[in-house]
Amino acid sequence: xxxxxxxxxxxxxxxxxxxxxxxxxxxxxxxxxxxxxxxxxxxxxxxxxxxxxxxxxxxxxxxxxxxxxxxxxxxxxxxxxxxxxxxxxxxxxxxxxxxxxxxxxxxxxxxxxxxxxxxxxxxxxxxxxxxxxxxxxxxxxxxxxxxxxxxxxxxxxxxxxxxxxxxxxxxxxxxxxxxxxxxxxxxxxxxxxxxxxxxxxxxxxxxxxxxxxxxxxxxxxxxxxxxxxxxxxxxxxxxxxxxxxxxxxxxxxxxxxxxxxxxxxxxxxxxxxxxxxxxxxxxxxxxxxxxxxxxxxxxxxxxxxxxxxxxxxxxxxxxxxxxxxxxxxxxxxxxxxxxxxxxxxxxxxxxxxxxxxxxxxxxxxxxxxxxxxxxxxxxxxxxxxxxxxxxxxxxxxxxxxxxxxxxxxxxxxxxxxxxxxxxxxxxxxxxxxxxxxxxxxxxxxxxxxxxxxxxxxxxxxxxxxxx
Amino acid sequence: xxxxxxxxxxxxxxxxxxxxxxxxxxxxxxxxxxxxxxxxxxxxxxxxxxxxxxxxxxxxxxxxxxxxxxxxxxxxxxxxxxxxxxxxxxxxxxxxxxxxxxxxxxxxxxxxxxxxxxxxxxxxxxxxxxxxxxxxxxxxxxxxxxxxxxxxxxxxxxxxxxxxxxxxxxxxxxxxxxxxxxxxxxxxxxxxxxxxxxxxxxxxxxxxxxxxxxxxxxxxxxxxxxxxxxxxxxxxxxxxxxxxxxxxxxxxxxxxxxxxxxxxxxxxxxxxxxxxxxxxxxxxxxxxxxxxxxxxxxxxxxxxxxxxxxxxxxxxxxxxxxxxxxxxxxxxxxxxxxxxxxxxxxxxxxxxxxxxxxxxxxxxxxxxxxxxxxxxxxxxxxxxxxxxxxxxxxxxxxxxxxxxxxxxxxxxxxxxxxxxxxxxxxxxxxxxxxxxxxxxxxxxxxxxxxxxxxxxxxxxxxxxxxx
Numbered sequence: 001x002x003x004x005x006x007x008x009x010x011x012x013x014x015x016x017x018x019x020x021x022x023x024x025x026x027x028x029x030x031x032x033x034x035x036x037x038x039x040x041x042x043x044x045x046x047x048x049x050x051x052x053x054x055x056x057x058x059x060x061x062x063x064x065x066x067x068x069x070x071x072x073x074x075x076x077x078x079x080x081x082x083x084x085x086x087x088x089x090x091x092x093x094x095x096x097x098x099x100x101x102x103x104x105x106x107x108x109x110x111x112x113x114x115x116x117x118x119x120x121x122x123x124x125x126x127x128x129x130x131x132x133x134x135x136x137x138x139x140x141x142x143x144x145x146x147x148x149x150x151x152x153x154x155x156x157x158x159x160x161x162x163x164x165x166x167x168x169x170x171x172x173x174x175x176x177x178x179x180x181x182x183x184x185x186x187x188x189x190x191x192x193x194x195x196x197x198x199x200x201x202x203x204x205x206x207x208x209x210x211x212x213x214x215x216x217x218x219x220x221x222x223x224x225x226x227x228x229x230x231x232x233x234x235x236x237x238x239x240x241x242x243x244x245x246x247x248x249x250x251x252x253x254x255x256x257x258x259x260x261x262x263x264x265x266x267x268x269x270x271x272x273x274x275x276x277x278x279x280x281x282x283x284x285x286x287x288x289x290x291x292x293x294x295x296x297x298x299x300x301x302x303x304x305x306x307x308x309x310x311x312x313x314x315x316x317x318x319x320x321x322x323x324x325x326x327x328x329x330x331x332x333x334x335x336x337x338x339x340x341x342x343x344x345x346x347x348x349x350x351x352x353x354x355x356x357x358x359x360x361x362x363x364x365x366x367x368x369x370x371x372x373x374x375x376x377x378x379x380x381x382x383x384x385x386x387x388x389x390x391x392x393x394x395x396x397x398x399x400x401x402x403x404x405x406x407x408x409x410x411x412x413x414x415x416x417x418x419x420x421x422x423x424x425x426x427x428x429x430x431x432x433x434x435x436x437x438x439x440x441x442x443x444x445x446x447x448x449x450x451x452x453x454x455x456x457x458x459x460x461x462x463x464x465x466x467x
Numbered sequence: 468x469x470x471x472x473x474x475x476x477x478x479x480x481x482x483x484x485x486x487x488x489x490x491x492x493x494x495x496x497x498x499x500x501x502x503x504x505x506x507x508x509x510x511x512x513x514x515x516x517x518x519x520x521x522x523x524x525x526x527x528x529x530x531x532x533x534x535x536x537x538x539x540x541x542x543x544x545x546x547x548x549x550x551x552x553x554x555x556x557x558x559x560x561x562x563x564x565x566x567x568x569x570x571x572x573x574x575x576x577x578x579x580x581x582x583x584x585x586x587x588x589x590x591x592x593x594x595x596x597x598x599x600x601x602x603x604x605x606x607x608x609x610x611x612x613x614x615x616x617x618x619x620x621x622x623x624x625x626x627x628x629x630x631x632x633x634x635x636x637x638x639x640x641x642x643x644x645x646x647x648x649x650x651x652x653x654x655x656x657x658x659x660x661x662x663x664x665x666x667x668x669x670x671x672x673x674x675x676x677x678x679x680x681x682x683x684x685x686x687x688x689x690x691x692x693x694x695x696x697x698x699x700x701x702x703x704x705x706x707x708x709x710x711x712x713x714x715x716x717x718x719x720x721x722x723x724x725x726x727x728x729x730x731x732x733x734x735x736x737x738x739x740x741x742x743x744x745x746x747x748x749x750x751x752x753x754x755x756x757x758x759x760x761x762x763x764x765x766x767x768x769x770x771x772x773x774x775x776x777x778x779x780x781x782x783x784x785x786x787x788x789x790x791x792x793x794x795x796x797x798x799x800x801x802x803x804x805x806x807x808x809x810x811x812x813x814x815x816x817x818x819x820x821x822x823x824x825x826x827x828x829x830x831x832x833x834x835x836x837x838x839x840x841x842x843x844x845x846x847x848x849x850x851x852x853x854x855x856x857x858x859x860x861x862x863x864x865x866x867x868x869x870x871x872x873x874x875x876x877x878x879x880x881x882x883x884x885x886x887x888x889x890x891x892x893x894x895x896x897x898x899x900x901x902x903x904x905x906x907x908x909x910x911x912x913x914x915x916x917x918x919x920x921x922x923x924x925x926x927x928x929x930x931x932x933x934x
Contacts, residue, residue, distance in 0.1 A: 117612075120607075120609065120611075120612060123608040125611065133600070136599070141587035141786075143592075144592065144786035144787070144789060145587060145786075147788065166777070179815075180812050182812050183809065183812040194684075197685060215657055215807075215810065291590040301691045319608075320611070320814065321614065322816070323815065325815070335538075343653070343679055344650060345812075346649050346787075348646075348790070349819060360558070400516065
């Protein structure tokens with residue numbers, strides 16, 4: 001609170017006090033004396049400190065929020081917005097780590113362990129350009145017409161074949177092509193969730209999903225993750241008491257914990273969903289990145305009762321910019337899912353669907369995933385070995401995926417702050433809890449960092465402990 | 468009801484009656500004795516006719532719905548689904564006319580006056596392929612990264628310049644790039660509409676928008692369209708009584724009526740929104756297609772109080788497959804709009820945004836719109852002249868846009884049916900009312916039909932009256 005002591009509000013000038021206070025706080029934010037995502041003082045606290053009416057503070061805060069300097073997180077308080085990157089969303093979540101192209105230029109000198117998005121050097125640009133050209137030659141104007149809301153049929157067929165390799169035996173008539181996993185979560189919410197319905201999420205989880213459920217007016221219940229998956233007893237207690245419509249899970253290489261559900265847990269989860277008449281939303285974004293771990297099958301592959309809505313994202317294992325994902329729907333809601341897609345954005349880009357289809361058909365996808373696995377496995381080993389060397393850290397090995405969930409003796413919020421000062425970005429554990437609670441963990445990913453930079457980056461983290 | 472008289476349910480076999488009834492109705496649908504979008508008998512009516520319990524009919528209908536043979540429209544009844552085109556949405560609306568590529572092959576021999584989507588022969592495929600190639604050469608992997616949720620900054624800047632030409636003076640910081648107008652309507656709903664809020668739509672209107680509002684739990688109120696725009700008195704009566712959050716309008720070449728609001732009406736509408744603290748959602752899809760009509764300015768150009776959310780669609784004047792549209796947001800909700808976009812699908816395709824930006828910057832867009840205006844003006848004149856020749860029709864000239872709203876002495880539902888038999892598709896007026904009510908009008912568009920085909924198609928319509 002020290003920084004706020006120097007604020008002086010003049011009784012004797014015409015300008016209202018709340019405007020004066022607004023100007024003073026704005027200056028503090030602009031000169032970075034208070035920094036993006038710092039918590040602002042409470043209204044009562046600041047009013048007392050400055051010896052003004054709380055209404056003055058309320059009005060100043062309102063104005064700051066209107067102008068985009070601060071944002072309010074329900075239940076948590078008021079925080080400084082990242083006004084310089086003024087296109088960013090106004091709450092602290094996983095998505096904050098997905099650096100857009102423009103923003104990543106600012107971060108170029110930083111070593112970015114905080115994002116799960118693959119680095120640009122991994123993109124198969126040349127191959128994809130070739131299939132794009134081929135599609136434009138082959139299809140001409142057809143490539144720019146509306147596509148069926150459900151997606152380009154040949155792509156649905158090639159995806160159906162690919163999913164069979166992953167153990168999911170789904171007819172292409174149950175497969176939809178959508179504009180990324182985030183849209184999938186949005187569509188499922190539209191079809192299943194009504195105001196005041198209950199939704200279970202893992203704790204910790206991808207809060208970008210929870211934000212969608214919340215926007216639908218859902219009541220969100222967190223259920224803990226254990227070493228082998230969601231806590232089944234805790235889940236059943238919730239299901240007994242509440243009428244839960246949807247259970248949102250990432251059963252393989254979970255985000256952020258990296259945990260893979262055991263087969264037993266997977267089956268138990270499906271059984272519970274069946275027993276309590278809930279749907280499961282499986283967000284599969286990393287099943288392919290597997291370094292010989294057993295049991296890494298999608299939940300959908302075990303879904304004997306057609307309760308699992310399966311979303312396969314390509315943003316974390318391919319190029320996020322193509323904005324395509326796959327949704328496999330239980331039969332009895334598949335028509336409604338297509339209707340929701342049509343109402344949401346008519347259909348996803350036909351051009352990119354045609355190109356991606358050709359990319360799969362020409363065997364380029366299989367080859368790409370194989371190469372990516374090799375690259376990621378080398379990075380994985382390097383990062384694991386480097387992390388082990390830091391005595392203040394401990395973690396379970398995920399044996400796949402692209403990130404570690406690391407427990408730190410040093411408070412991770414401080415660690416994140418100090419690491420950034422040293423030029424390294426990591427994701428604080430609290431970003432994966434709905435209430436932003438304090439948490440002993442952080443998430444560190446090698447998606448955008450090669451082996452040399454892994455060594456360099458973790459060295460810089462180590463320096464924090466040496467100081 | 469005659470057709471249902473022959474249904475025979477056997478008391479003496481093991482198969483439950485509702486299964487027998489299901490099978491019988493399924494056969495009628497499959498052999499097209501009852502046709503897609505035909506209304507099914509009421510439950511009570513059919514139960515009485517067949518002398519069975521209503522539960523039997525309920526269960527048979529449930530099964531038919533589950534299997535996709537029929538669909539229920541709340542408040543309207545039960546209808547036969549278009550099972551053959553099983554990827555289609557399950558309610559009768561504007562979107563039903565947006566033929567996807569696959570489906571249009573079935574309709575190839577038909578003359579399609581029912582869609583507003585431009586024909587493929589108008590697409591500037593060669594030019595767009597050239598800018599795509601140029602972007603891939605220029606930007607490489609950057610073309611496939613995440614883009615800011617708000618959109619690719621250079622595109623926002625070139626769109627801002629373009630909008631200035633249309634009278635909208637908006638800084639690029641208030642402009643978002645979205646995946647089509649439909650998504651824009653969805654995003655606005657997420658930001659502004661909560662369960663039980665009221666939304667005003669024009670009557671008749673684009674029911675695809677109303678479907679989104681409904682999905683948000685909104686209470687939808689229709690206000691009539693007059694010759695010079697929405698009925699201001701009727702609107703004010705509604706605004707007085709209800710707490711209306713949003714007014715959804717298409718002020719230029721309205722869909723389906725083709726009406727353009729007078730400048731007075733436009734100003735009156737903005738004034739009412741200001742007085743009653745509502746937002747206006749302006750869906751602008753045809754302002755560019757103007758044959759010397761005066762006063763065709765976007766509402767947003769007159770928006771003195773920052774109440775208009777402006778969506779500019781390119782699907783009806785460019786290539787629908789690129790799935791890009793522009794949203795100009797009032798300042799005080801612009802952050803929330805970006806957040807909603809991020810939560811909905813992270814961002815729109817960066818590749819297509821980059822290509823579209825280059826397309827505009829190289830002057831190709833301006834040239835394309837000029838050419839399109841010439842082509843459409845010729846078609847317009849031809850269609851007008853041909854329609855005038857049919858004495859049973861009457862209409863107001865829109866002097867722009869791509870469609871006519873025609874009053875017919877012959878019931879348009881019959882007309883649509885007979886026209887289809889003759890190989891011509893037109894859109895029945897009832898498709899533009901929320902309750903699918905009987906209506907004396909139909910919508911006829913030349914978006915996909917050249918001058919020769921216009922003559923041929925309208926000739927075939929004329930034959931219906933001669934018979």
